[in-house]
Amino acid sequence: MLLFILKRLFISIPVIFILATLTFCIMRVTPGGPFDKDKAIPPEIKANIEAKYHLDKPPFINTPAFHEKKWINILTETQYFYYMKGLARGDLGPSYKYLGRSVTDIIRDSLPVSVELGFYAALLAFLLGVPLGILAAYKHNTWIDNAAMFTAISGITLPSFLVAALLIYIFSIKMGWLPAGLWDGGWEYKVLPTIALGLRPVAIIARLMRTSMLDVIKADYVRTARAKGLNEVWVILKHVVKNSLIPVITISGPLIAGIITGSFVIEHVFAIPGIAKHFILAVTNRDYTLIMGVTLVYAVLLIIANILVDVFYALVDPRIKLS
Amino acid sequence: MNEVTQKKSNSRSSSPASSLWQDAWKRLFKNKAAVISLFYIIGIILVAIFADVLAPFSYEVQSPENRLAFPNTTYWMGTDILGRDLFSRVIYGTRMSMSVGIIIAFCSLIVGTIYGSLSGYAGGQLDNILMRVVDILYTFPSLLLIILIRVIFGPGLFGIFLALTIVEWVSVSRIVRGQILQVKEMAYVEAARAVGVKHQIIIARHILPNILGPIIVTLTFEIPAAILSESFLSFIGLGLQPPFSSWGSLANDGFQAFKSYPYLIFFPGMAIFLTVLAFNLLGDGLRDALDPKLKNT
Numbered sequence: 001m002l003l004f005i006l007k008r009l010f011i012s013i014p015v016i017f018i019l020a021t022l023t024f025c026i027m028r029v030t031p032g033g034p035f036d037k038d039k040a041i042p043p044e045i046k047a048n049i050e051a052k053y054h055l056d057k058p059p060f061i062n063t064p065a066f067h068e069k070k071w072i073n074i075l076t077e078t079q080y081f082y083y084m085k086g087l088a089r090g091d092l093g094p095s096y097k098y099l100g101r102s103v104t105d106i107i108r109d110s111l112p113v114s115v116e117l118g119f120y121a122a123l124l125a126f127l128l129g130v131p132l133g134i135l136a137a138y139k140h141n142t143w144i145d146n147a148a149m150f151t152a153i154s155g156i157t158l159p160s161f162l163v164a165a166l167l168i169y170i171f172s173i174k175m176g177w178l179p180a181g182l183w184d185g186g187w188e189y190k191v192l193p194t195i196a197l198g199l200r201p202v203a204i205i206a207r208l209m210r211t212s213m214l215d216v217i218k219a220d221y222v223r224t225a226r227a228k229g230l231n232e233v234w235v236i237l238k239h240v241v242k243n244s245l246i247p248v249i250t251i252s253g254p255l256i257a258g259i260i261t262g263s264f265v266i267e268h269v270f271a272i273p274g275i276a277k278h279f280i281l282a283v284t285n286r287d288y289t290l291i292m293g294v295t296l297v298y299a300v301l302l303i304i305a306n307i308l309v310d311v312f313y314a315l316v317d318p319r320i321k322l323s
Numbered sequence: 324m325n326e327v328t329q330k331k332s333n334s335r336s337s338s339p340a341s342s343l344w345q346d347a348w349k350r351l352f353k354n355k356a357a358v359i360s361l362f363y364i365i366g367i368i369l370v371a372i373f374a375d376v377l378a379p380f381s382y383e384v385q386s387p388e389n390r391l392a393f394p395n396t397t398y399w400m401g402t403d404i405l406g407r408d409l410f411s412r413v414i415y416g417t418r419m420s421m422s423v424g425i426i427i428a429f430c431s432l433i434v435g436t437i438y439g440s441l442s443g444y445a446g447g448q449l450d451n452i453l454m455r456v457v458d459i460l461y462t463f464p465s466l467l468l469i470i471l472i473r474v475i476f477g478p479g480l481f482g483i484f485l486a487l488t489i490v491e492w493v494s495v496s497r498i499v500r501g502q503i504l505q506v507k508e509m510a511y512v513e514a515a516r517a518v519g520v521k522h523q524i525i526i527a528r529h530i531l532p533n534i535l536g537p538i539i540v541t542l543t544f545e546i547p548a549a550i551l552s553e554s555f556l557s558f559i560g561l562g563l564q565p566p567f568s569s570w571g572s573l574a575n576d577g578f579q580a581f582k583s584y585p586y587l588i589f590f591p592g593m594a595i596f597l598t599v600l601a602f603n604l605l606g607d608g609l610r611d612a613l614d615p616k617l618k619n620t
Binding site for chain 2: 159161
């Protein structure tokens with residue numbers, strides 16, 4: 001198991017390297033630099049700033065060095081090499097727009113908030129989605145089933161900003177029970193964003209769990225278990241639910257990606273100081289290093305999440321071997 | 324019985340009206356939710372086409388004396404912060420949102436079908452490589468990808484269409500590939516190959532017509548997915564820029580003042596919700612109608 005995790009982590013290093021290179025290329029092909037908009041800066045100062053961030057160097061191949069016959073400098077005196085050198089030491093470079101702050105600092109401040117929100121939403125998705133699906137499948141074709149599935153399809157089709165806006169309007173403005181935004185503080189700040197972000201995954205899991213359980217419940221081994229005279233609750237929990245969970249775990253990867261995507265909207269609505277805000281701002285500001293940093297952080301998060309999913313998969317289904 | 328008719332229609336793919344489709348229509352019309360959704364969608368498309376006729380006001384004329392009016396008999400959905408009639412703006416937003424949804428769905432359908440057919444039909448190592456690419460794209464957060472693509476192409480319609488297509492085609496290609504893997508083992512494909520029909524013609528004439536059902540179902544699910552993605556993008560301010568406005572950008576406009584004027588976000592949001600819901604219910608209905616064996620899965 002440990003070996004598997006280490007192996008997977010090791011394989012991810014080249015993936016991250018390729019991704020970093022790709023993002024770097026994207027940033028450099030894009031017209032417009034990070035300091036273009038600031039007209040107030042005199043050209044000399046701009047040149048100085050660009051020199052400080054190594055932006056005066058060519059992106060990939062240093063041709064002047066070629067003419068000067070400094071062979072090593074052809075590749076090392078480039079923006080790409082400086083960036084990768086920093087990256088290898090875990091340094092994501094300085095932010096171009098938040099003067100005096102490094103990208104690593106910004107991410108260190110905002111990432112925990114986003115991860116916490118995503119974790120609560122994922123927790124809600126499993127803790128609510130799975131039982132809802134079980135209930136709907138167990139009470140198949142009754143009003144409970146119909147109600148649960150109607151809720152589920154609404155959860156999938158409701159745009160999350162509408163859910164968030166409705167939650168804020170009802171519970172913050174009309175009732176005054178919960179705060180309408182921000183994150184730092186007690187549990188009451190976490191409730192509404194978690195529901196708004198978690199509703200869609202809850203619905204997806206509930207639907208999948210129901211379908212999967214309806215299949216499993218017809219299986220021969222379930223009939224055998226019942227024929228043996230096992231307690232009904234035990235049959236459902238041990239034989240049906242455990243086996244029905246497999247497809248739910250399979251979609252956890254895309255689901256986590258979905259939660260990350262969803263958090264962009266939710267962090268915007270609730271003014272949560274998470275990483276999504278920086279990403280959106282970075283895109284409008286052309287803050288190259290910040291865009292790259294956030295993209296890489298997301299990639300690492302996804303890789304870790306997918307490894308966890310695979311491990312969990314093997315725990316639930318012994319037929320799958322980690323290799 | 325149904326399997327027999329299906330096989331018959333498969334063996335003569337050029338027959339004018341195959342009974343499979345007639346059966347499917349009959350089954351679809353028994354599904355109340357799907358029929359209502361179908362009519363709703365037709366209605367919404369008509370609204371999008373005839374927006375100029377239907378909208379009671381212009382979408383851009385501002386009337387400062389009527390700003391932020393709550394919904395009333397003149398302004399059915401109220402007015403926004405600049406005094407523009409929200410009902411008219413939602414009607415024009417329908418045009419934008421629906422065209423974005425339909426165009427992107429068709430683009431991703433074409434790309435996904437070609438890619439999926441190639442992968443599924445070729446098989447072997449090529450299939451492996453092509454599907455790895457799809458897997459990577461599939462587990463990547465779509466909004467992140469969209470935003471990155473938007474960085475390259477800047478704000479504008481083209482960037483949005485391209486970005487959303489790149490995200491949406493992935494699931495199409497997976498479905499098409501899966502279907503092709505099933506169909507390509509059929510005896511009639513083998514027969515076509517045996518008499519020396521070219522690969523492109525086998526795919527176009529013998530395989531694709533037989534997986535048209537699942538492709539149509541996929542299209543029905545792609546349209547709402549594209550509408551939702553576009554609205555999220557516009558909502559966080561990275562989507563359509565003025566003068567274009569979709570339901571998502573209307574919701575974004577309303578977001579600033581929604582704590583006091585919730586209707587500003589409620590109506591555009593509901594328009595998205597109802598349309599996406601209708602497409603999903605229709606998609607479910609079509610899937611059940613086209614392949615009754617799959618019911619409840």
